[in-house]
Amino acid sequence: MRLLVAMLFVSTAAPAIAQDHSGHAMPSAQSPAQTECEKEAERHRAMGHSVPEGACAPKAQPTEPAQDGHTGMDHSQMDHSQMDHSQMQGMDHSTMDHSKMEGMDHSAMGHKNTQQPEQTTMDHGAMGHGTMDITPIPEGAPPAAAGSGPPRAADAIWGADAMRASRNALRTENGGMKxxxxxxxxxxxxxxxxxxxxxxxxxxxxxxxxxxxxxxxxxxxxxxxxxxxxxxxxxxxxxxxxxxxxxxxxxxxxxxxxxxxxxxxxxxxxxxxxxxxxxxxxxxxxxxxxxxxxxxxxxxxxxxxxxxxxxxxxxxxxxxxxxxxxxxxxxxxxxxxxxxxxxxxxxxxxxxxxxxxxxxxxxxxxxxxxxxxxxxxxxxxxxx
Structure with missing residues (x-):
């Protein structure tokens, strides 16, 4: 049983089916890898295991050879909640390259995420954080409007006599003290x-x-x-x-x-x-x-x-x-x-x-x- 489950994971991560081809037309001919994948899927269905539809779908326009392991596999199309993991407890995951399983939620499968923190790229725009608006520090002389106000505007509010005493105190306390x-x-x-x-x-x-x-x-x-x-x-x-x-x-x-x-x-x-x-x-x-x-x-x-x-x-x-x-x-x-x-x-x-x-x-x-x-x-x- 453990061997069959391991073969299913390896075969479903094969290079020929490494990308998500949802929305693409399936070719009429199947490659040997696809045929082998379908056979393994039938065996697991007969054993009562849940296998997602389209797991063995071929690539419509391959761009470059996929790496071994789970790289490029679209796990968003796989309903992991329907998979019977109680029958997979004895599986040896140490032989599987989980470091290249990008985007897969391993915490839901009980796997340890081996991806390093520095390899994680967070899309803050998608998280609603937006971008930081950093205003540059002004350079040069202040605008002419900065000094366009009346020189003694406070007199209109507090009165000339009150402000005269205040200005005298300011001069004394900032350089005029003996x-x-x-x-x-x-x-x-x-x-x-x-x-x-x-x-x-x-x-x-x-x-x-x-x-x-x-x-x-x-x-x-x-x-x-x-x-x-x-x-x-x-x-x-x-x-x-x-x-x-x-x-x-x-x-x-x-x-x-x-x-x-x-x-x-x-x-x-x-x-x-x-x-x-x-x-x-x-x-x-x-x-x-x-x-x-x-x-x-x-x-x-x-x-x-x-x-x-x-x-x-x-x-x-x-x-x-x-x-x-x-x-x-x-x-x-x-x-x-x-x-x-x-x-x-x-x-x-x-x-x-x-x-x-x-x-x-x-x-x-x-x-x-x-x-x-x-x-x-x-x-x-x-x-x-």
Whole structure:
């Protein structure tokens, strides 16, 4: 019985009957394969098996040789619900090529569908899903009609007085606010060979995005001695770009011979996030000097940062009373490692090397000072 049922499935899937020819005229002559198929069908009908009509119908216009197995067989014409599968339970389906049985509902026959997911083609149009209408993103300038409305249309609804207050608040909250900011960039203790010392370097501003009043103060000295240097600056700062401010103002020296300087400079963020502060100073004695400071924050972690720093001072002439020589006056190179306990408060340790250069080094030796000094620093950086 099992052998006969297997022969029926193999014979009904023969190449000669692989396609659905419903609606086509049957040829008068039958091929040997058709004859054999009809014989097998008669045997199964005699055994009580249900065989669909037209299972052995020939192809009217064969296009290409059908593959072995069930490929191309129109199972939609076969009423599987009428087939007695209880008599087919012992059939060995492992010898049948089910991977090529396209479109057949094997779940209704108890067969496992061996077709791979990537081989399935779903007709979403036939399922009523339709096609996805993807609207392209607009390009170019907005149409002229976008700005054709009245500029103060809201006045007609809320009134001019109410909208005037609203517009003033909008300007204030989006760039017109006045902000106060203060930062202690360096507030440190300095351990060095001769005598320990200290240094402060603070700055801040008050103002808006474009114009600010900017103030700075810097100084250093040794414990138990007079200040080596100290100064304070008051500047008007104007934004000349998204990253740079032009600064003009006054600097007052607080140590040594009194000097008042006119100041012009720029401060901002250079490419690769270098923070730069460059300024030229013209004193009331006619002395022209300049300084350039640069630093770079390199994050090791979210809270641990390494900051290399450099400062160069220059002078257009010798200034003996200040111990400054013409040309390159001094160079400072430092490296600080800080940890941000909070973003606004970060202690640090580091090392900094100072050199007096050229005539300035000679002035330092005449004053009994070492023109090259190494400082080991501990300090804190803060802002609010």
């Amino acid at each position: 902000v106060f900011w203060f930062q202690g960039d360096r507030a440190e203790y300095r351990a060095r060979e001769d005598s320990d010392g200290y240094l402060w370097d603070v700055q801040g501003y008050y103002g808006g995005d474009t114009d600010k009043f900017w103030f700075k103060s810097e100084g250093e000295g040794a414990f138990g001695e007079q200040l080596e240097s100290a100064e304070i600056q008051g500047l008007w700062s104007h934004a000349i770009g998204p990253w740079w401010d032009l600064q003009v103002g006054v600097r007052q020296d607080l140590s040594g011979p009194e000097r008042t300087h006119a100041v012009i400079g720029v401060q901002g963020l250079a490419p690769y996030t270098f923070e730069l502060d460059a300024a030229a100073f013209l004193s009331n004695k006619g002395d022209l000097t300049a300084s350039v400071e640069g630093e770079l924050d390199q994050r090791i972690t979210q809270r641990l940062l390494l900051q290399p720093r450099a400062e160069v001072s220059l002078s257009a002439q010798d200034i003996p009373e200040l111990g400054i020589g013409a040309g390159l006056d001094s160079v400072e190179l430092g490296l600080r490692l800080r940890y941000e306990i909070a973003r606004e408060f970060a202690p640090y340790i580091g090392v900094e090397q100072e050199w007096k250069v050229g005539q300035s080094a000679d002035y330092a030796r005449l004053a009994g000072e070492d023109p090259s000094v190494t400082n080991y620093v501990v300090g804190v950086r803060f802002w609010f």
